[in-house]
Amino acid sequence: MNGELPAGMIALTLRVAAVATLLALPPAVALGYTLARHRFRGRSLVQALVALPMVLPPVAVGLGLLWLFGRRGPLGALLDSVGIEIIFTWYAAVLAAALVGFPLFARACEQAFAEVDPRYERMARSLGASPLRAFATVSVPLARRGILYGALLAFARGLGEFGATAIVAGIVPARTETLALGIWSRIQTGDDAGARALCAASFALALGAMLVAELWLRREAPAVVSAARP
Amino acid sequence: MSGETCIRARLARGEFTLDVELRTDARVVVLFGPSGSGKSTLLEVLLGLHAGTSPCVRIAGRWLDDPERRFSLRIEERDLGWVPQEPLLFPHLDVAANLRFGARRAGAEAGRALADAIDVLELGPLLARRVDRLSGGERSRVALGRALASGPRALLLDEPLASLDLPLRARVLPYLLRVRDAKDLPIFYVTHDPDEAQVVGEWVAVLDHGRVVATGEPRAVLWSRAVLPLSEALGLENVIEARVRACGDGAAQVETRGGVWLSVPAPALLAEGETLRLGLPARDLLLAAEPPGRISARNVLPARVVRLEPADDGVLVHVDAGEPLVAKLTRDAVRALELAPGQPVFCVIKAQSLRRLA
Numbered sequence: 001m002n003g004e005l006p007a008g009m010i011a012l013t014l015r016v017a018a019v020a021t022l023l024a025l026p027p028a029v030a031l032g033y034t035l036a037r038h039r040f041r042g043r044s045l046v047q048a049l050v051a052l053p054m055v056l057p058p059v060a061v062g063l064g065l066l067w068l069f070g071r072r073g074p075l076g077a078l079l080d081s082v083g084i085e086i087i088f089t090w091y092a093a094v095l096a097a098a099l100v101g102f103p104l105f106a107r108a109c110e111q112a113f114a115e116v117d118p119r120y121e122r123m124a125r126s127l128g129a130s131p132l133r134a135f136a137t138v139s140v141p142l143a144r145r146g147i148l149y150g151a152l153l154a155f156a157r158g159l160g161e162f163g164a165t166a167i168v169a170g171i172v173p174a175r176t177e178t179l180a181l182g183i184w185s186r187i188q189t190g191d192d193a194g195a196r197a198l199c200a201a202s203f204a205l206a207l208g209a210m211l212v213a214e215l216w217l218r219r220e221a222p223a224v225v226s227a228a229r230p
Numbered sequence: 231m232s233g234e235t236c237i238r239a240r241l242a243r244g245e246f247t248l249d250v251e252l253r254t255d256a257r258v259v260v261l262f263g264p265s266g267s268g269k270s271t272l273l274e275v276l277l278g279l280h281a282g283t284s285p286c287v288r289i290a291g292r293w294l295d296d297p298e299r300r301f302s303l304r305i306e307e308r309d310l311g312w313v314p315q316e317p318l319l320f321p322h323l324d325v326a327a328n329l330r331f332g333a334r335r336a337g338a339e340a341g342r343a344l345a346d347a348i349d350v351l352e353l354g355p356l357l358a359r360r361v362d363r364l365s366g367g368e369r370s371r372v373a374l375g376r377a378l379a380s381g382p383r384a385l386l387l388d389e390p391l392a393s394l395d396l397p398l399r400a401r402v403l404p405y406l407l408r409v410r411d412a413k414d415l416p417i418f419y420v421t422h423d424p425d426e427a428q429v430v431g432e433w434v435a436v437l438d439h440g441r442v443v444a445t446g447e448p449r450a451v452l453w454s455r456a457v458l459p460l461s462e463a464l465g466l467e468n469v470i471e472a473r474v475r476a477c478g479d480g481a482a483q484v485e486t487r488g489g490v491w492l493s494v495p496a497p498a499l500l501a502e503g504e505t506l507r508l509g510l511p512a513r514d515l516l517l518a519a520e521p522p523g524r525i526s527a528r529n530v531l532p533a534r535v536v537r538l539e540p541a542d543d544g545v546l547v548h549v550d551a552g553e554p555l556v557a558k559l560t561r562d563a564v565r566a567l568e569l570a571p572g573q574p575v576f577c578v579i580k581a582q583s584l585r586r587l588a
Contacts, residue, residue: 117318119314119316119318120318120320122277122279122305123312123314123318123320124320124331125304125305125306126277126305126306126308126310126312127306127312127331127332127334127335127376127377127380128306128309128332128334128335128380129306129331129334130306131306137331138320138322141322142320142321142322144322
């Protein structure tokens, strides 16, 4: 490929990271809220489990996914029976990116919700809002800053995901070959110039994502999350 | 409004236990007591935050919790207008959206409930304002408006003035009274301020250490011997309701409900016909056996001693000056004037001692 801009690969990388972030959003918000609002037995265990994909070797996470979603795996067999194939498709790359980004995302959500004064939710309910509506119209908007920050972190993490992705998605040019996988395959084939170009593209994407995150944090006026004390 | 209010609540939280039983036909109920007495916790019970403790709550004939039938409305089903001490306006919404959040529940009546709230509390000019651009007094009014706009079946006001400084209280309290008088709604008003208790309520329950220690008509209860140590510690004073009759140079003439004319300082613009509530500390009320001669005090009222009540640090002399008033004197002073029930005296009141409450 000799240094030309790998537009398709960049588009795939962005698409994988974006879809992975959207996929992780509902569980991250739900789990973050639950951990922030409820004290229950096994809470610490849940928190530790959530953090696992971040601290495990990504290759191990990939093998886990391969086992789960492989054609004879518990979930893979089920999906196979309805004709959906995950492994070695870009769906697998999405799954891998979502999973490794999830811990950061859920933690950011937990912190965001912990900073929202629960009395606002009580007020919403006293005004007739169901728990769900209070959550959607009060808790989430007040925590939006932290949620979006978590989403950007997860997105940025997804952009660079390699280990788990390589195991479950393989390196299928134009189908599953994201930037990180592309760099690896260029190095394997001795295409140093190509690897360098892809590195530069990765660098630009990652920098862009983190810049957006920082600018977003700065632009959003610090949300008023607890009532001003007299 | 019709029907009896009765509340039974028992709960323990750490060291603190609340054990309360109330029964009244009054529409405006004041829950009065020092901080930590359990009055706010009791309000939380009404709100439905302690459903697990099987309280029994019926407000103006409407059941909210009935443990015998294992019946308990959820927070969002109770149709209560809650105004906490900190207004808890939703910071991500502007004033109009905060009001609409409440109005949603009012259903078909929403438009009218909203317009009513805006009208009574004069919120029109604030509607487009961001919540963090409101002053303390405006915030309280918007919180009250949001509760009203929700078309509640009762109002729960938890120290709605406590976070405001004194001059601001005098500006917001009239709005509270307008709400009280404009709507035939049951109101629960939590306060530790004896002035507010006397101005707002028609019936008061005094709480101390999680228990009800007295109930009844506010003035009678707060000045009663049993409650006096508590109410005095919280700043009990005479509360006089009066109407402005004439405004002059730095002073206004007001006429009390009992028909007594008083001279009060009028630094701010007072309008003739306006209703005022004035506070007069019992220790600032002088009694004279004979009419004083030339004196700076602007008000000298002929009166008659009604009764004497010894207090820890003096004697409370209840007098009838056309308006029931209480003076606090030392035992020494009572002896020197040989005060006894039925005896004629003169009440001497500096205009400056009369502080506008609302």
